[in-house]
Structures are given as C-alpha cells and as structure tokens.
Amino acid sequence: MGQLASQRTRVWHQMVGSLTSAAGITVLVALVIAVISTIYSGPFVLINSVVTGGMWALMAVGLSLVFGVMNVVNFAHGEFFMVGTLVGYFVFTPISSYLADHPQPLLSAVGPFIGIIAAMLIGAVLGVVLEKLVFHPLRVRTKEQWIMNTFLLTVGVSVIMINGDQLLFGTNFKGIINYWKAPPLDIFGVSISVERVVVFVLAMVVMAGFWYFMRQTRIGRAIRAVSQDETGAQMVGIELDRIQVLTMSLSSALAAMAGASLLFMFPSYPTVGLKPLYIAWYVVILVGLGNVAGALVGGFLVAMIQSLTGFYIGQGWDDVIPTAFVMLILLIKPSGLFGSEVKGVHEQ
Amino acid sequence: MSNNDKKSPEVDTVYKLEPTGPMDRLRRLSETFGVNLHGLIVIALLFALPLIPPFGREDLLRWLIGAALIGAQAIAFDFTTGYINVVNFGFAAFLGVGAYTSALLAVNFGISPWIGTFLGVLPAALLGFITGILTLRLRGIFAALMSWFVGLALLGLTRNLTGLTRGPMGLNSPTYFETASNLPYYYVIAIMMMVTFFVLRYITRSNIGLAFRALGQNIEAAQASGINPTFYRVFNFTIQCAFAGWLGGFYAHYYGILTPQIMQTSHTVEVLAIAYIGGRGSIWGGGLTAFPFIFLIEYMRSNLTNLPGLHLVLYGLLLILVMIFYPGGVAGVYASIRASARRFRQRRAAQSAA
Numbered sequence: 001m002g003q004l005a006s007q008r009t010r011v012w013h014q015m016v017g018s019l020t021s022a023a024g025i026t027v028l029v030a031l032v033i034a035v036i037s038t039i040y041s042g043p044f045v046l047i048n049s050v051v052t053g054g055m056w057a058l059m060a061v062g063l064s065l066v067f068g069v070m071n072v073v074n075f076a077h078g079e080f081f082m083v084g085t086l087v088g089y090f091v092f093t094p095i096s097s098y099l100a101d102h103p104q105p106l107l108s109a110v111g112p113f114i115g116i117i118a119a120m121l122i123g124a125v126l127g128v129v130l131e132k133l134v135f136h137p138l139r140v141r142t143k144e145q146w147i148m149n150t151f152l153l154t155v156g157v158s159v160i161m162i163n164g165d166q167l168l169f170g171t172n173f174k175g176i177i178n179y180w181k182a183p184p185l186d187i188f189g190v191s192i193s194v195e196r197v198v199v200f201v202l203a204m205v206v207m208a209g210f211w212y213f214m215r216q217t218r219i220g221r222a223i224r225a226v227s228q229d230e231t232g233a234q235m236v237g238i239e240l241d242r243i244q245v246l247t248m249s250l251s252s253a254l255a256a257m258a259g260a261s262l263l264f265m266f267p268s269y270p271t272v273g274l275k276p277l278y279i280a281w282y283v284v285i286l287v288g289l290g291n292v293a294g295a296l297v298g299g300f301l302v303a304m305i306q307s308l309t310g311f312y313i314g315q316g317w318d319d320v321i322p323t324a325f326v327m328l329i330l331l332i333k334p335s336g337l338f339g340s341e342v343k344g345v346h347e348q
Numbered sequence: 349m350s351n352n353d354k355k356s357p358e359v360d361t362v363y364k365l366e367p368t369g370p371m372d373r374l375r376r377l378s379e380t381f382g383v384n385l386h387g388l389i390v391i392a393l394l395f396a397l398p399l400i401p402p403f404g405r406e407d408l409l410r411w412l413i414g415a416a417l418i419g420a421q422a423i424a425f426d427f428t429t430g431y432i433n434v435v436n437f438g439f440a441a442f443l444g445v446g447a448y449t450s451a452l453l454a455v456n457f458g459i460s461p462w463i464g465t466f467l468g469v470l471p472a473a474l475l476g477f478i479t480g481i482l483t484l485r486l487r488g489i490f491a492a493l494m495s496w497f498v499g500l501a502l503l504g505l506t507r508n509l510t511g512l513t514r515g516p517m518g519l520n521s522p523t524y525f526e527t528a529s530n531l532p533y534y535y536v537i538a539i540m541m542m543v544t545f546f547v548l549r550y551i552t553r554s555n556i557g558l559a560f561r562a563l564g565q566n567i568e569a570a571q572a573s574g575i576n577p578t579f580y581r582v583f584n585f586t587i588q589c590a591f592a593g594w595l596g597g598f599y600a601h602y603y604g605i606l607t608p609q610i611m612q613t614s615h616t617v618e619v620l621a622i623a624y625i626g627g628r629g630s631i632w633g634g635g636l637t638a639f640p641f642i643f644l645i646e647y648m649r650s651n652l653t654n655l656p657g658l659h660l661v662l663y664g665l666l667l668i669l670v671m672i673f674y675p676g677g678v679a680g681v682y683a684s685i686r687a688s689a690r691r692f693r694q695r696r697a698a699q700s701a702a
Contacts, residue, residue, distance in 0.1 A: 073489050073493075134668060134672070137672045137673075138671065138672045141672060141673070142675075145433075145488075147488060147489045148433070148435065148488050148489060148492070149671055149675075151435075151489055151492065152435070152620070152624065152667070152671055153667075153668055153671050153672070155617055155620065155664075155667070156621070156663075156664040156665070156667035156668040156671065157664065157668065158617075158664070159614075159617055159621075159660055159661070159663055159664030159667070160661050160664035160665060160668070162657075162660075163657035163658070163660040163661045163664070164657070164661055165657075166656055166657035167655055167656065167657040167658055167661065171656075270657075274613075278500065281493070285493065314508075316504075316507060316508040317504070317508055319500065319504040320501055320504035320505060320508065323497050323500050323501040323504060324501055326497055327482070327494065327497045327498065327501065330486065330490065330493065330494050330497070331482060331485075331494075334485065334486055334490055
C-alpha cells in the first residue's frame with residue numbers, strides 16, 4: 001500500500017516537474033492560446049497551424065539532424081525545399097497532363113506521391129553530392145572553426161543553387177493549383193482542401209517512421225551516437241564517413257519532400273526556399289539546436305505563432321513577430337526551450 | 349605571443365632604415381598611415397582611375413561606383429568578421445537603416461543629403477550597439493544567427509511600416525548633385541571608402557585591434573589576460589554598424605530610390621563573399637578585390653544576358669573555393685608573394701656578401 005503511494009507521488013512529481021519545465025510551460029501556454037483563439041474566432045487558426053506545422057517540423061528535423069551529427073549549420077536547407085518543389089512540379093505536370101487525356105483513377109490518386117518520392121530521391125542524391133564535394137574537402141583541410149566555416153560554405157552553396165535554378169529554369173512561377181481534383185473536406189465547420197489533410201497525414205507518417213528509424217534501427221542509433229559523442233562512436237566501430245553522408249542525404253531528402261508536398265502552396269521559383277529556411281531556423285532555435293524530438297512540437301508552435309500573427313495582426317507581420325519571439329528565446333535561453341542533447345554547442 | 353614574433357622583423361626593418369633617399373622617407377610616411385608603398389600606389393590609382401581613358405565612360409563609372417561602395421562595405425564587414433570573429437549576418441539591414449534615415453530626413457524635413465548622410469550614422473550605430481549587446485552572450489554561430497534575426501526583423505519592419513517608408517513601392521530620395529554625370533559621385537564614394545579604410549585600419553593596428561584579435565581567437569584566454577569582452581565586442585559592432593549606416597547614406601543619395609530590397613540577406617552575402625575572397629582580417633583585402641570582381645560580375649551581367657544568374661553563381665563558387673582551399677584570400681596571396689620576395693632578396697644579399 002505504502003509502496004503504491006510512494007510510486008504515485010513519484011509519478012506525480014515527474015508530471016509536475018515536466019510541466020513546470022520551460023518546455024512544459026511553453027506547450028501548455030500554446031495549448032491555452034490555441035483553445036482561446038478557437039473559442040473566439042473559430043478553428044481556422046488551429047487547423048491552419050496544424051496543417052503546415054507538420055511540414056515545418058520535417059524541415060526543422062533535417063536542419064537539427066545535420067547540426068547534431070555533422071556540426072554543420074546549414075544555410076542552404078531552404079534550397080533543398082526549392083529543389084523539392086522543382087522536382088515535384090516537373091514530375092507531376094506530365095502525369096497530370098497525361099491524366100487529362102487518359103483518365104485513370106489509380107494513377108490520379110497515386111500521381112502526386114510519385115512526384116514527392118522523386119523529390120525525396122533527388123534531394124537525397126544532392127545531399128550526398130554536397131557532403132562529398134563541399135564538406136569532405138574542408139574536413140580534410142582543417143577542422144578549425146568548423147561551424148563558422150561550414151556555415152559560410154552553405155551560404156555559398158545557397159547562392160549557387162538559387163542562381164543555378166534561375167539559370168536553368170528561369171524566374172517564372174512553376175506551380176500547380178491542386179494535387180487531387182476533389183472537393184474540399186469539411187472538418188469542424190472549416191473547409192480544408194484534400195491536399196492539406198494529406199500533407200498533414202504524410203508529415204505525421206514520415207515523422208513516425210523517422211522516429212522509429214532513429215530509435216530502433218542500428219543505423220539510426222549509430223547516427224544518434226555520432227551526434228552525442230563523435231570520438232566514442234568511432235571507438236565502438238561506427239564509420240563516421242558513412243554516417244555523415246547518410247545524415248546529409250536524409251536531411252536534404254526530408255527538406256525536398258516538404259517542398260514537393262507543399263507545391264500547391266509554394267509555387268516553385270528560385271528563392272522559394274527562403275521562407276521555409278527562416279521557419280526551420282525559428283523552430284530549431286526555439287527548441288534547441290540538435291534537438292530532433294523537440295522539432296516536432298516546435299514546428300507546430302511556430303506555425304501557430306505565424307497563423308496567429310497573420311490572423312490578428314496582418315499578413316505582412318508573420319515574419320516580424322516570430323523573429324522577435326525567437327530573438328527573445330535566443331537571449332533568455334540560447335540552448336532552446338527544450339534543451340539540447342548535443343554537447344558543447346556553446347563551446348564551439 | 350606569436351603575434352609579436354611575427355611582427356618584430358618588420359618593425360626592425362622600419363626602424364633600421366636610415367631616412368636617406370626620398371623613397372625611404374615616403375616609405376616611413378606610408379607606414380604611419382598603416383599602408384605600405386604598394387598601398388599608396390593603389391590608392392593613387394583609385395583616384396586617378398576615372399582619368400584613364402576607358403574608365404571615364406559613364407557606364408564604367410557606374411561600375412566603379414558600385415565596386416567602391418561594395419568594397420567600402422567589405423572593409424567595414426571585415427572589421428567584425430576578421431577580428432572579433434563574429435559574422436554580422438544582418439549587415440545589409442544596418443546599411444538600410446542609414447539609407448532610410450538619411451532619405452526620410454531629406455524627404456520630410458528637407459535636410460541636405462550631405463548632413464543626412466552623417467545623421468544616418470546615429471540610428472545605425474545605436475542599433476549596432478543594441479545588437480552588440482544582444483549577441484554578447486552568444487558564441488560564434490549563435491551571434492551570427494542573432495544578428496541575422498535582427499536584420500530580418502528590421503527588414504520586416506521596413507516592409508510593413510508603409511506609412512513611413514512606403515514599403516516595397518520604393519522611396520524617392522534626393523541625390524547629392526544635380527548633374528547627370530557620375531564622376532563627382534565616384535570621388536565622393538572613393539573618399540568615403542578611404543576614410544572607412546584609414547579609420548578602421550588605424551583602430552585595428554592599435555592595441556584595440558590586438559584585443560579584438562585575442563577575443564576572436566579565444567574569449568576565455570583573452571578574458572584571463574584582462575580584456576573586457578563586453579566593451580570590445582559592443583564597441584566593434586557599434587563602429588561597424590556606424591560605417592554601414594554612413595555608406596547607406598551614399599546608397600540612398602546616389603541611386604535616388606530605396607526599397608526594402610537593399611536590406612535583404614542576399615546583399616549581406618554579396619558583401620560577405622567579397623570580404624572573404626579579399627582575405628579575412630586584412631581590412632584592405634575586400635576593398636581592393638571589389639574592383640576587379642565587380643567589373644567581372646557586371647561584365648558578365650551585361651554581356652551574358654541570356655544567362656541570368658551566372659554572375660551570382662560565380663560569387664558562390666568563388667566563396668566556396670576560397671573557404672575550402674585558400675582561406676587567406678587575396679590578402680593571403682599578397683602576403684605569400686611578399687614573403688617569397690623578401691626571401692629572394694635576402695638570399696641574393698647573402699650571395700653578394702659571400
């Protein structure tokens with residue numbers, strides 16, 4: 001009897017402890033705000049932030065992962081989003097024009113996914129190219145001031161990719177109206193297009209798969225080991241080179257997937273990746289650089305802040321307010337609200 | 349300290365020289381300004397350039413002005429990046445603050461652009477001061493991110509406060525001169541560039557510069573030897589942003605139209621690329637590199653119009669190549685050439701003595 005009671009108090013203490021941590025308070029406050037705004041102005045804000053939040057989480061997870069494993073602060077992450085929109089567009093448009101002539105229910109349901117998967121594959125290949133062509137040579141030359149140097153390198157990569165896109169494909173908007181020609185769904189009195197629902201579900205599925213991969217598979221555990229202690233990981237026989245290549249391609253595949261999935265919201269053009277990049281950065285700073293699990297919550301949080309500002313203050317301000325918020329976080333808690341499991345971030 | 353070791357032979361040669369010939373006197377004069385003889389020649393060339401035939405053309409003068417403006421910015425950028433080792437990723441926003449202040453003062457209060465250019469320094473320096481304080485606790489990459497966010501916030505404000513700045517519609521600002529000629533503008537920006545160069549060169553050659561370098565290399569070690577990081581980092585940021593604001597004034601009153609575009613990150617990247625290609629921690633590297641580089645870029649832009657964006661690809665490519673393979677940049681090339689020339693001279697002197 002007494003044992004049970006003590007167990008109960010321990011659980012209670014744990015719950016109180018996790019709720020009064022910075023992360024717990026943030027999530028609670030966010031939930032309260034979401035509920036209040038839903039009561040006052042309908043579920044629009046909540047649903048809007050839930051739908052895009054999933055994809056922002058995917059972007060942020062990639063950014064976080066690359067920082068955790070390779071200590072690379074990737075400024076070119078948004079450009080993989082751009083590549084994703086590009087691939088999605090060029091794969092999906094022929095399919096949809098073929099479908100216009102030969103209606104086929106199966107292909108019209110699966111077609112968009114072909115585009116998204118193609119984007120993932122090309123994103124992954126580009127990630128490998130980036131690692132082999134840019135980071136590897138620098139690692140061979142020197143590891144001094146690695147974080148700053150790689151950051152500036154990715155700045156160069158970003159410039160090249162944006163202008164390479166302009167060079168090859170021009171500056172016109174390449175977008176689609178919708179992936180599926182289906183009437184919008186009606187959820188809690190709000191009509192949402194099918195794309196948004198599918199995108200949200202897709203983000204959740206990929207997120208779950210990613211979580212399983214990182215926790216349960218050998219490779220995923222190797223990646224986590226490298227992010228926690230590089231030397232230790234090498235000592236137990238993990239091949240650093242392969243993990244680094246894999247991480248980079250995984251991260252860029254996730255970003256490209258986000259790009260292809262959100263093609264109906266973000267038509268492809270050279271600088272389309274800027275906004276997703278900002279958002280991914282907001283998320284990562286909010287939850288802590290290198291914190292993969294927190295990125296999921298952070299994605300929804302940032303999406304909510306954005307749709308709240310967009311709804312109550314004005315569309316143009318949805319950059320300014322999150323920026324100010326993130327600056328505040330950086331000032332008060334540079335390791336992020338959820339803390340970071342990556343060691344020595346501030347020493348570097 | 350290794351810095352003293354490296355410096356001592358040069359200092360010795362300066363003081364061992366007897367000021368006999370006019371060349372030696374000139375050399376000593378140039379040393380007090382922080383430039384050597386080659387530097388003096390380059391500066392003279394800078395002012396004589398519009399008089400040399402092809403560069404007097406109006407279109408080439410525009411390129412020259414663009415190059416000098418970017419070069420001056422790269423000099424200011426290097427003052428922070430190359431010394432305290434913090435990348436001010438919101439640099440363009442501070443330029444924009446100076447530009448908008450000066451332009452708004454001229455438009456709304458009729459203040460002369462010449463005075464406005466100097467008044468634009470104040471808000472930029474104040475914001476730089478604040479950013480310096482904000483980034484104080486943060487190391488390397490976090491400081492860069494913070495300054496980037498400050499820049500993004502300023503950009504967002506400029507875009508949204510349409511009542512004041514007219515936002516993306518653009519703000520017309522009066523120009524310095526009534527003439528259509530670009531020549532007077534070139535001399536204005538050339539002088540501004542020189543002032544930027546000499547002031548920053550003077551600061552970085554003094555003890556303050558040593559403190560900057562120490563902080564850039566290792567904050568704890570610098571603190572242990574009695575350097576106050578708060579003062580020096582905030583001071584550095586304030587000075588850099590003050591110069592950015594000042595150069596912004598020129599931007600406003602030369603181009604005559606301002607849009608929030610100038611505060612975008614891509615502009616910072618442009619300056620950053622030139623500063624790095626020029627050579628980190630040299631102050632002059634970016635300023636000099638800007639001229640051939642901007643000419644190349646502008647040449648590509650005007651002659652390869654069917655390939656838009658190619659010139660910017662070159663930017664990125666050069667930045668990457670310099671970062672990976674030759675971090676010294678142009679200044680590093682110059683230093684190694686000088687070193688090998690000195691070795692050659694010493695060897696010849698030894699041979700003739702023997």
